[in-house]
Amino acid sequence: MGQTVFRPAQTGVMLKRRNGIWLNRFSQGLFVLLGLLVVYVLGRAFFQNPSVFVQQVLNGLQLGFIYALIALGYTMIYGIVKLINFAHGDVFMVGAFTSFYAVATLDLHRWPAWIFTGISDGVMMLIGTVTVIILTMAVSATLAVVMERFAYRPLRNKPRIAALITAIGISFFVEYFGALPFVFTNNYITYPRPFELSVFSAGMIAPWIIVAVWVFFVISVIAYVWLTYLSRKGNVQAQTWKRHPLLQFGLLFFGFMAVVLTLTGVEIQTGGKVWDLSASNVTLVIMGGSILLQVLLQYVVSHTRLGKAMRAAAYDKAVARLMGINVDGVITATFALGGGLAGAAGVLYATAFKQVHHLMGIIPGLKAFVAAVVGGIGSIPGAFVGSLIMGQTEVLAAGFISTPMRDAVAFSLLIVVLLVWPQGIFGEPPAEKV
Amino acid sequence: MRSRNFVMVALLVSMLALSACGGGGGAVKIAILAPLSGDVATFGQSTRNGVMLAVEEWNAKGGIDGKQIEVVVEDSQCSPEAAVSAANKVIDQDGVKFIIGEVCSSASIPVSEIATPKGIFQITPTSTNSSVTVNEDGTTKATIFRACFIDPFQGKVGAKFALDSLGAKTAAVFLDQGNDYVRGLAEVFIEEFTAGGGTVLVKETYTGDDSDFSAILTKVKDADPDVLYLPDYYSTVNLIAAQAKEKGITAVMLGGDGWDSSELDRAALDGGFFTNHFSDQDTRTIVQDFVKKYTDTYGAPPDALAALAYDASNILFQGIDKAGKADPVAVSQALETGTFEVVSGNISYDAQHNPVKSAVMLQVKDGAVNYVDTVTP
Numbered sequence: 001m002g003q004t005v006f007r008p009a010q011t012g013v014m015l016k017r018r019n020g021i022w023l024n025r026f027s028q029g030l031f032v033l034l035g036l037l038v039v040y041v042l043g044r045a046f047f048q049n050p051s052v053f054v055q056q057v058l059n060g061l062q063l064g065f066i067y068a069l070i071a072l073g074y075t076m077i078y079g080i081v082k083l084i085n086f087a088h089g090d091v092f093m094v095g096a097f098t099s100f101y102a103v104a105t106l107d108l109h110r111w112p113a114w115i116f117t118g119i120s121d122g123v124m125m126l127i128g129t130v131t132v133i134i135l136t137m138a139v140s141a142t143l144a145v146v147m148e149r150f151a152y153r154p155l156r157n158k159p160r161i162a163a164l165i166t167a168i169g170i171s172f173f174v175e176y177f178g179a180l181p182f183v184f185t186n187n188y189i190t191y192p193r194p195f196e197l198s199v200f201s202a203g204m205i206a207p208w209i210i211v212a213v214w215v216f217f218v219i220s221v222i223a224y225v226w227l228t229y230l231s232r233k234g235n236v237q238a239q240t241w242k243r244h245p246l247l248q249f250g251l252l253f254f255g256f257m258a259v260v261l262t263l264t265g266v267e268i269q270t271g272g273k274v275w276d277l278s279a280s281n282v283t284l285v286i287m288g289g290s291i292l293l294q295v296l297l298q299y300v301v302s303h304t305r306l307g308k309a310m311r312a313a314a315y316d317k318a319v320a321r322l323m324g325i326n327v328d329g330v331i332t333a334t335f336a337l338g339g340g341l342a343g344a345a346g347v348l349y350a351t352a353f354k355q356v357h358h359l360m361g362i363i364p365g366l367k368a369f370v371a372a373v374v375g376g377i378g379s380i381p382g383a384f385v386g387s388l389i390m391g392q393t394e395v396l397a398a399g400f401i402s403t404p405m406r407d408a409v410a411f412s413l414l415i416v417v418l419l420v421w422p423q424g425i426f427g428e429p430p431a432e433k434v
Numbered sequence: 435m436r437s438r439n440f441v442m443v444a445l446l447v448s449m450l451a452l453s454a455c456g457g458g459g460g461a462v463k464i465a466i467l468a469p470l471s472g473d474v475a476t477f478g479q480s481t482r483n484g485v486m487l488a489v490e491e492w493n494a495k496g497g498i499d500g501k502q503i504e505v506v507v508e509d510s511q512c513s514p515e516a517a518v519s520a521a522n523k524v525i526d527q528d529g530v531k532f533i534i535g536e537v538c539s540s541a542s543i544p545v546s547e548i549a550t551p552k553g554i555f556q557i558t559p560t561s562t563n564s565s566v567t568v569n570e571d572g573t574t575k576a577t578i579f580r581a582c583f584i585d586p587f588q589g590k591v592g593a594k595f596a597l598d599s600l601g602a603k604t605a606a607v608f609l610d611q612g613n614d615y616v617r618g619l620a621e622v623f624i625e626e627f628t629a630g631g632g633t634v635l636v637k638e639t640y641t642g643d644d645s646d647f648s649a650i651l652t653k654v655k656d657a658d659p660d661v662l663y664l665p666d667y668y669s670t671v672n673l674i675a676a677q678a679k680e681k682g683i684t685a686v687m688l689g690g691d692g693w694d695s696s697e698l699d700r701a702a703l704d705g706g707f708f709t710n711h712f713s714d715q716d717t718r719t720i721v722q723d724f725v726k727k728y729t730d731t732y733g734a735p736p737d738a739l740a741a742l743a744y745d746a747s748n749i750l751f752q753g754i755d756k757a758g759k760a761d762p763v764a765v766s767q768a769l770e771t772g773t774f775e776v777v778s779g780n781i782s783y784d785a786q787h788n789p790v791k792s793a794v795m796l797q798v799k800d801g802a803v804n805y806v807d808t809v810t811p
Contacts, residue, residue, distance in 0.1 A: 052656045059648035188669035190699045199680055276655070280680050353645050354676040354699065355669070363643045398649035404611055404639050406649070 031416075038401075045400040051275035054263060056399040057392065061260070062283040064391025065290040066352065069345030070368035071375070071383040072290075072297060073338035079378035080314045080334045082160065086167040087147055089365020090174035091339050095140040095346025096356045097184050100191055102132045109194035129194045133289075136347050137340035144339025145332055153328070178358040188357045191350045193282075201278040205265035210258070217258045220250035245299040253291045260284070286348045293341060294384050301380065306333055314378075367394070370414045376427025385425060389413070461504045462497070462760045464489075464750070465524035467535030467545060468743075469512035477537045477739050481559060482507060483732050484743030485534055488751065491727075498754050510536050510545075517541035521548050531555060531762050532754075534746050537739065539563035546578045555762035557581060557750055559742040562615065567787040577766045579787045581746035581778070585615055588690040588709045589622030591793045591809045592663060595707065597630040599795075599807070600686055602660035606636035608650065608674060610666055613642060619665035619690050635659045647674050651681045659685050667692040672699040675706070693798075694738050703798045707806065712741040712778040713794045715805035724777050745776040779808070 046053040070092055077085045102108040109128035112119050151170050155163045179186035224247060230238035241247070260279055268275040301307040312320040313330045321327050349364065350356050367390060375386025390410060397409035417424065466485050468478035489503050497503060506528050508520035517536050524530040525548070533549060533556040536542040542561035549556045557579040558566055564585075567578045596602040605627055609620035624634050635657040638650040651674070654662060662678065662685040664671050671693055678687070679702050687706035694710050714725045714735050724744060728736040736744070750765070752774050757764035773782045779791040792810040796803050 049656065052652055055652045055655075056649055059646075059652060062648070063646050188672070188697060190672055190697060197680060199682060201682070276682075278680075278682060282680075353673055354702070355645070355673055357669070360645070363645070394646075395649045399652065403650055404641065407641065407643075 041400055042396060050270060051268075051273070051277060052399075054275070055277050056395050058260065058263065058277065058279055058283075059399075060392040060395035061256070061388070062279075062286060062352065062391070063395060064371075064388040065283075065286045066345060066349050067364065067368045067371045067390050068290045068384050068387035069286075069293060069341055069348065070364055071372040071387045072294060072380065073341040073345075074369050075372040075375070075377055075380060075383040076297065076301075076341075077334060077338045078372070079380075080310055081152070081331055083152065083163050084167065084369070084377075085147075085335075085338070086164070086365070086369075087170040087174060088338065088342055089361030089368075090171050090178075091140050091144050091147075091342040091361075092346045092349070092365060093178065093356075093358065093361035094143055094174065095136045095343030096191070096350040096360060097178065097346075098139045098343065099132050099136045099194070099347040099350060100189065100356050102135055103194050104192050108132055108135065125195045132194050133344055133347050136343040138343075140343025140346065141336040141340040144335040144342070148332060148335040153331075175358055175361070184358055186358055188355055191354050191356050193351050193354065194347075195281075195351075197280055197282055199278050199280045200261075200264050201276065205261060207265075210261050210265050213254055213258045213261055216250060217254035220247060220254055223247060224251060243302070245295045245303070248298070249291065249295040252295070253288060256287055256291070257284070260287070282348075282352050286352060289344065289348055290384075293344060294380065297337065297341070298380050300337070306330070310334060367410065370411060373414060373424055374417045376421075376424025379424070379426040379428070382424055382426030460500075461502050462532070462754065463504045463506065463528065463530045464532040464534060464747075465506040465508060465528065465530040467508050467510040467517055467520050467524070467533060467541075468537055469541075470507075470509040472511050472513075474512050474537065477512070477560075478509070480737050480739040481535070481537055481743040483728070484559070484736065484740035484745075485747045487724075487728055487731060487740075488744050488747035492751050498751055498760070499758070501760070503751070506530055510541055512536065512538040512541055514541055514544045518544050518548060521545045525549070525552060525554055531760065532750055532765075533557075534559065534743065534750065536561065539566055542566045546575055550575045550578060553577060553762055555579075555750070555765055557746045559746040560739055564786070564788075574786050577762045579749070579766070579769055579783065581742050581749060581776075581781070581789060582711055583791060583793060584788050585618035586622040588793065589619040589665065590626050591709045591795070592619070592665070592688050592690065593623045593626035593630060593632075595709075595795055595807075595809055596627060596661045596663075596686075596688060597632055600661060600707075602632060602686070604633050604635050604657075604659040605661045605663055606638075606654045606657060606659040606685065607634055607663045608638050608640065608647075608666070610642050610670065611639040613666070615692070616666050620663065623663050623665065642670070645673055647677050648681070651678055651683060654678070654685070655681050655683050661686045661688050663688045665690045665692065668695040668698045672697070672702060675699060675702040678702075691738060698798070698803075700798050700801045700803070704800070706798045708796055708798075709793045709809070710796050711738045711793070713796055713805040716794065716808070720775060721777050741777045745778050745781075748776050749774050749781065 070088065073088050074085065077083060077088070109132050110124060111131060112124045112127045147170055151166050152163055155166060178184040224242065227238045227242040227247075231242055260283070264277050264279045301310060309320070309325045309330045310333070312323065312325055313327050317327050368387065371387040371390035372383045373386070374389060375382030375384065390413065393413050394406050394410045398406035401409060421427075466482055468481040469475060470478040470482065486505065489505055492498060493502055506524050508524055510517035510520045521533065524533065531554055533545065533554060535556075535558060536545055537560050539561040542558045543563065543566055546556055546566055555577045559581045561580060562582060562585050567575055567580060569575060596605060607620050607624055610616045624637065627634060636654050636659065638653065640647065640650065662683065664674055664687055666689070671689055675687060676699060687703055689706065689708040691708070691710045693703075693708040712721065714721070724741065725736060728740060749769065753765040753768045753772070754760050756772055757768040770783055773780055781789040781791045784790050792808045794805060795807045795809050797806045
């Protein structure tokens, strides 16, 4: 009694109104025409100047991986608490500032050199950078947990809109609290990178590295195909191994690496003109970092006790509590994980763009949120795929359609996806509750 | 209620009468309207410091025609509302006839609309919007002046420098569509650069919120221009320049006075040039004297805002001296006909009360900003 009945959403819900069939046909036609126009514009751009087109795709890839790191936090918190944490972008900002102070004021990225004199620069940078990222993740995770404890937990059993509005309030609070001169600053600060940037272009990467990356990728693919074959035949062990995080990491990481390194490292010629493609080490670090964190997150959610508790709490909090799960603890852990991811994204974003300021979290936060919705909010692979789509949309729109329209096109993506797949690409249709 | 209103009116009238008496004494009263709090507080502090230095110098010399200069300082917060109430206060209550300020165009324009009908003299050190000195119908406001050049001028100087000194044939221009300052510089640059025989290969717009410029920079790399004109503030220029270096773009970067900041990313902009109002490396005696005095007094070298405020004060005081009396209309006429040697060059005024003067071209090189040249269009 009094229960609302939800029917599973079907694709193309909005186009199946009972009356107005001509209007439906017309709007479907418009969609198709618009799609064809986009394909035509991009296709023409590709054939006119393939090297510029491929470079734009590489640019979009870097942007997409940054969005992925932020979107993972959004989607995870939504998945468990059903809360869109609008302050997530500000946790990201605090992360960027934390790493700024760690690098610029404390010189923390050089700490191995204080203890081990004579350590090689490369090793020092690697250890130092990882230290900075871990410290930042810890600070951001703490901030997210504090937010949850004092702002969201008291509203847990109130209507969901209350928590949403609080999230917006917290977001403004963090932004303008950070602008105060004794907290951070309201100025735009140049960020000193923890490691030097270097740009790879044709001929700068040793061929054996490219070959090795391809070999690892091919091994991962063969292993995946073989395990799929075995599990089809009913081998239970193969089914578990197929979902092993190491295999997923191998597929994704070496796949993307192989493509990017081949494109930038091998001289490609068309029509007597050498393709001038380049990617920087920051792009590769961002790529590696977001794939690693994404796979780790999926491992935590699907293979650990904490993950099991998270999934149970997401499914039904009351019953999970009856089963002896500490739901408050699980939610705190979720916020800590999400905050940590946002912090890591903050470090990588600041490293890529070399600037920090107190409002830097707003736009990337919004775009990552859209990416999470496009991929299906609540789904981890969805956030990843949605972010890559978002990055490509933005860069290709800016590059080949019109620069002032890049944000308009990017946010229109949200509208189109919500109309066509209301639950997002990877999202599960709302469960039937009777 | 009625009696309280009556008391208020009586108070106001008596205050007005008193202040009118005070203004007629043996001193010249001036007011500084500057943002001393808020986002751009540092602009206001530099402006105040520049004016106070000039006032101290003149008073030490015995004042203007034997009259000492008195200063009223008001915080106008770079906002139209605060500037209007501050302007009303200094005019009606303090009996000030000469206003130096505001810093921001958005606040200077409403102040000029109060000052003009009341016959009050106003000189803004740094407001670049053309409507500060010009009415909507195109007539010049009789007693309103400025000490800085206006936006289109910098675009013109930039284009001239690119063509003549750098020998550039091709250019790329980036502009923020939503920012009048950036658009003003960029459009004039394109016009002058094309008129001077150059070609603009790429013209791309972005929005103030963007932080990823890889898409438009890829286009620039493909077009390979000689110069890249970036007439935005340092915050955006830092982002674009860092990404341009990473993309391997070798074009010389050019910009305007928006680059003038200690936060400018000098490593990323190495080899770039920008137009500015003044340079503390300028060898003229007047500049070196000013820099030394300012540094001794305030413990830091002057920025362009302090220099322009110092200039605005000196123009005003020299104008009063030349006119022979502290009367706004007479001073305005003195300014229209005279030439004034100040820190930012030799200034004379055109029909729209904009200074005709030169700009300095500065270069970012090896972590420092160096004086290159003085450009007169």
